[in-house]
Each structure stands twice: as structure tokens, then as C-alpha cells.
Amino acid sequence: MSDDRDLHLALIRQVEQALEASFRSSAIPAHLAEAMRYSLLAGGKRLRPVLNLASALACAESEPGFGEEDRQTLIRALLPFASALEMIHTYSLIHDDLPAMDNDDLRRGRPSCHKAFDEATAILAGDALLTDAFGFMARTPLPAPRVLEALALAADAAGAAGMAGGQMLDLDGEGHALSEAEMTELDAKKTGALLRLACESGAVLAGADGAHRQALRRYGEELGIAFQITDDILDVTGDAATLGKNVGQDAQQAKATWPALLGLDEARSRARFHSNAAAESLNEDLFGNSPHAALLRRLARDLSDRTF
């Protein structure tokens, strides 16, 4: 148990280092670089990069003869791609917080980007993080066909049919009662797509076979559902200091949420169901005793535990 927590912390540390090293180029206007780094380096759990790295490692570790040196080599190769997923996530937070969108002035315990800077700078910082994320991905030093495939999946997950589409559904849905089917679609696009992509692209980049890829895709999908239900529950039961963002925002903005639709108990039970389904999709027949598969299983189970 302590083992996979150490692995988790090691991955977060490597992602932080990679992010810290980014956007220092003198070719970037200083004002813009400052806003990008302000939002990117504001902490956070780095969940998407961790999922990406752990998914690739879980695939690689299930092959015989994969040693510690191979592991460090693979992590180093994956870091541009994994870091790019955090850039995409950060861009989406910056734009979602804008006055024309969710109008949120607190993020990760600090003023959101448009409050710390201004609206134009926040729009551009988001645009630049999104754009440069694809440049980071394209420079991932792994076989080009794998990198291209993973990058195309990332664009799908973040684009019109994915995260951006989900935010559109979210805005369009404000003040309306959404059905369970509508909320499922909204969540699948708004947060689910990128979480699933983080896992599936890890398998693609590791050159995994179809069974491993499918298992990680399933893991990411179930995790995404559990994640969004958990997030909705914590918006009701959590406090701003712990979460680093305003709570009660969903009710204030008349957004449909899982606790409102199902009641708190049923929402908790659903979160647990999907967390378990995620964990169980990484079974030992496929992943042997891969320590990063164990980490992924624990991450899924910890998620719904937070709601109790």
C-alpha cells in the first residue's frame, strides 16, 4: 500500500518538474508567460498526467523483463505528452472561469486568471496553453505513428465533440432540469472525455495491445463518471478551504447535479459503483502485479471514499 503511494508522489514530482521547466522561453511575451505559469503552477493533483503515465507504465510493466531503468526511460519519454494534458486541463479551467462563462473568481485557492490579470490576458493564456500543449505532444520522443494517434485522440477528447462541447452543453443547460441521460452526456464530454483520453493514450503511447488499451479505456470511462459524481457531491458537502475553489456554485448557477437528481445517498452509492468498476477493469490476468496498475486501482477507490 505504501509502495504505490510512493510511486504516485514520484509521478507528481516528475510532472511538476516538467511543468516548472516550461514556458521560460524569451520568445514568449513576459506578461503572457507570467499568466500561463500563474495558472499552470498553482498546484493541483496533476490527475490527468498521473493517469497518463501510470496507464503507460501499467501496460509496460505487464510485459516480461521490464525493469527499473526501462521505467525511468519511459517516464522521461512520456513527460511531454503527460504535461500537455495538464496544460489542456488548465486552459479549460481558465476559460471556464471567465465572466462570460462560469464567472468564478477563485481557483485552486487563489484568484482565477482573469482576476489576477485581466480578461484578455486570461483568454490568451488559455489559448496559448491549449496550442502549446499540442506542440509538447508532437515532440514526445516515441514512435511517430503512436504519438500521432494519441495526439488525435487528445484533440477529439478536448474539442467540439469532447470537452469544449461539454462546456457548451453545461452553459446551455443552466437553469433547466436535465434528465439523467442529458447529465450523463454532459459529464462524459465535459470531464469524462479527457480523463478517459489520459488513460487510453497512455496505452497507445506504450504500444499496448488491444486488450490492455480497451481495459484502460474502460478504466478511464468509469473513473470519469465516478469523478464527476464525486465532484458534484463535494460541491454540496465540501468547504472552500479544502477544495481551493468556491463551493455551492452549482446550486447558485442553477446547474443540474447528481445529488440534486438522485439524492445524496444514491449519488454516493453510484460514485462507489463506478469507482469499483474502474478498479475491476484492470484485472490481474491482464496486468499481473504491475505496481502502476495497483496505483490506478487505488486512485479509483480513493475517489469515491472522499464522498463519505
Add this chain to the structure above:
Amino acid sequence: MSDDRDLHLALIRQVEQALEASFRSSAIPAHLAEAMRYSLLAGGKRLRPVLNLASALACAESEPGFGEEDRQTLIRALLPFASALEMIHTYSLIHDDLPAMDNDDLRRGRPSCHKAFDEATAILAGDALLTDAFGFMARTPLPAPRVLEALALAADAAGAAGMAGGQMLDLDGEGHALSEAEMTELDAKKTGALLRLACESGAVLAGADGAHRQALRRYGEELGIAFQITDDILDVTGDAATLGKNVGQDAQQAKATWPALLGLDEARSRARFHSNAAAESLNEDLFGNSPHAALLRRLARDLSDRTF
């Protein structure tokens, strides 16, 4: 002469068809797809896709035995990438027009996206066009290492050190007197980088050698300078009906412009100088009698002719 005008129209037609076919998926929320297509299909000269296609074709045509069938095959393969450049350009127009940015309510002769829809939808339509552009690029059916290299260059050209950075410099510079060096840097980032990228990436995608690539990079760079000087001149001397956008905006927003810095005559003479330099960089030693190299030379010369 009529020959290369026909080639030009044929390229524009193929780009229009590719753009028209995009974003019809039912997986995209209808409201978002409508806003994306509203801005993407509003006409325009499709300059960046045309430069991209013509640059690749100019390289391919300078090799012996490249026939009409090869040409059509190459155009079809290039269209996802070329169309993506128009998506990136369109995203930048949508975001630049936002109230927090240049606050422009007319674009290509119609209400700009945030006027036709609303601000949140315009932000998301821009985000989605930018994101999905990388998905289109990644699916370009040419050798993966070439596609990855061209895509990485596109991210650089559009990102923090390129177009997004240029828009930041532009906003930061409003109301200040900029030096010639500052204006040169601003233009190189804001419009120059993507125009140069359109040309250079065409060479990369065609698998061109270093000399052809360098010549097209030079062409794109000189064209970009001529383009921005011309644009500034037309903002003073043009009329809204012809240009499809408001004129006199630069003066109104107290933006530094080339005619203001140099006077109209000197600005015209500079535009002509850089147009000629662009045309001359595609010399016949390298490009033989490639009809698409001839098209590129004419495009460059026509640009500065518009200012007289």
C-alpha cells in the same frame, strides 16, 4: 497568367469543400457546431490553406515525373492539414473580436461570432476550432514523422511564442508609441508566424529537401511582412464594404501602424519591397517552371499592388 489564376481558384474550391464537410458530426452540440461553421464558412480568401497547398505542390512539381494524377493525390492528402490552418486562423479572428480583446462587431461583412451568438459561445467556438484543427492535422495521410514535424511547427506558430503572443503584444501596445523594432516583432508573431508556417509546413509535408524548405520559409516570412504592412495601409485607405470589416479601427484603438510610423508612401514602398523579396526567393533554379511556384510569386506581387 490565366493558368495560375485557374490553379488558385481550384485550390480555393477544394479547401471550401473540405471546410464545408467539417463539423457535421452529431457528437458536436448543435449550438456549438452552428457557431463554428458560421465563422468558418463566412468566405475569405483561404490564404493560409492556399499557401500551404501551393508550397507543397511547388516542391513536388520541381521533381521530375510528377504528373497530374500525383498532383491530385497530394492535394487530397494535404487537405486536412491545409483546412486546419484556416480553422486556426478563424479561431484567432473569433477571439480577437471579443469585447475583452479588440471588441469588433463586424467580420467578413457579417456580425462577428460573439454578436451573432454570444460571448461564451464565441469563446468555445474558437477553442473548439483550435483544438479540432490539431485533430485534422494529426489525421493527414502522409508519413507520420513529416506530419508530426509540421504539426509541431504549427503549434509554435500559433502558440505563446507565435500568434497568441503577438496578440498579447498588440493589446499591451495599445495607446503606446511602438518603435519599428517592436512593430516588426509584433507583426512577425501576430500574423507573420502563421503565414510562414503555412509555407514551410507545405515543404515539410511534401518531403522537400533543405533548400526548398528554406526558400519557402523565406517566402512566407517576406510575404508575412508585406501582408501586415498592406493590411495597415488598407485600414487607412480602404472601405468597409470592400474589406468586409470595419476600417479605421487601428487609429480608433490607438494601435501603432506602418503608415503612421513611416508615412503612406514609404509604407507602400516597403510592402512592395517585401512582396518582391518573397517572389524572388522562389527562383527558377530551385523550382523550375512549377506552376504553383508561379502562383506563389504572383500572390506575393498582387499583395502590394492592392495598396496602389
